[in-house]
Amino acid sequence: MSKKNVAVIMGGYSSEFEISLQSGEVVCESLDPTIYNIYPVHIFKEGWYHVDTLGNRYPVDKGxxxxxxxxxxxxxxxxxxxxxxxxxxxxxxxSYFELLGIPHTSTGFYQAALSFNKRDSLTVLKNFGVKCANSVYITQGMEIVPQDIVDKVGLPCFVKPNRAGSSFGVSRVAEEKDLLPAIEEAYKEDFEVIIESELVGTEVSVGAYRQNNKTKVLSPTEIVSENDFFDYEAKYLGKSEEITPARIPENETKAVQEETLRIYELLNMKGVSRTDFIIQDGVPYFIEINTTPGLSKESIIPKQAREAGMTLTEFFGILVEEALQA
Structure with missing residues (x-):
């Protein structure tokens, strides 16, 4: 049987491109070269290229x-x-790969777009009884009355770009006077901003993926940040402790895994996702779902896969084979 050609795409157009390159490199290192021909592909605004191990660039025909x-x-x-x-x-x-008829390991275009938009995903999931923080949505150019926002979400609160990841542009606001500067910081990443009540409890993150057309849920990871919240430094610069499995009671583990499965299937997801929660008073509150979660060696999903007894070679192979069967 001939080996399948796997393009591992990495990079992108956002502030997260460096993190993506790390994820892509780990996938390229981990996929089994006896089963697949592995081609790293760098995607940047200035061009798309296959980049070989010597650094030679081969332009990608986008057609x-x-x-x-x-x-x-x-x-x-x-x-x-x-x-x-x-x-x-x-x-x-x-959507591009679906138009070309090329299978891919991530979820469909609608699910990706919906989950990437925090306001829209919260709106949909709340209708199905998923518990979330109180929130206010604003766009650049709107008149902002800080007191009105505080009346709705309280203090402390979190100010987030509506469509961004890796905690870029996110601020924790404890005093009303800091609200407008935090909004301006978020506008650097997106012209849409969401402001949420602070939830107090244990932060956990749970991976889910498809295998043989069945959703599998991984063990929760508990996140203990040295900073005010799980920000960029905490995620990628060692300023946090990530404990897998999470140090939570068995009933909370079961509840958060069941909610992860429910959200994954409500949204009709494919591929691997990572869903973030705050468990407050024993109840999981949904924060967000990531449809291309970090896969670098420091990332949560690889830790959860290893906790489940899989090597990264096995886990990434499952994702590729599932995409090929879809």
Whole structure:
């Protein structure tokens, strides 16, 4: 049986491109080269390129998502998506690959776009009884009355870009005077901003994925940040402790895993996702769902896969095979 060509896409157009490159490199290192031909593909605003181990760049034909190496044209059989933020996590690349008929490891374009938009995903899930923090949505140019926002969400609160990841542009606001500067900071990432009540409890993150057309849920990871919240430094610069499995009672573990499964299936997800919660008074409150979660060695999903007894080679292979069968 001939080996399948796997393009591992990484990079992207957002502030998360460096994190994405780390994720992509781990996937390339981990996939089994006896089963797959592995082609790293860097996606940037200035161009899309297959980049080989020597750093040689081969331009990608965006009309077919193919590239030529020594007069051989390579068209991937499947794409492993590790692009965080736009265009990999917000549905643009999913719709592109679906138009080309190339299978990919991430969820569908609608699910990606919906989950990447915090306001819209919260609105949908609340209708199904998923518990979430109180929130206010604003857009750049709107008149803002800080007191009105505080009356709705209270203090402390969190100010977040509506469509961004890795905690870029996120601030915890404890005093009303700090609200407008926090909003301006969030506007650097997105012209839409969501402001949420602070939930007090244990922060956990739970992975889910599909195998043989069945949703599997991983063990929760407990997040203990040295900073005010699980920000960029905490996520990527060692300023947090991530404990897998989480140190929570068995009934809370069961509740948060069941809610992860319910959300994954309510949204009709595919591929691997990571859903974040605050468990407050024993109840999981949904924060957000990430459809191209970090896969670098420091990331949560690889830790959960290892906790489940899988090597990254096995886990990433499951994601590729599931995409090929879809």
């Amino acid at each position: 077919t998502f193919s590239f030529s190496i020594d007069n051989d044209t390579i068209t991937p059989d499947v794409v492993f998506n590790t692009v965080h933020g736009t265009p990999g996590e917000d549905g643009y690349l999913a």
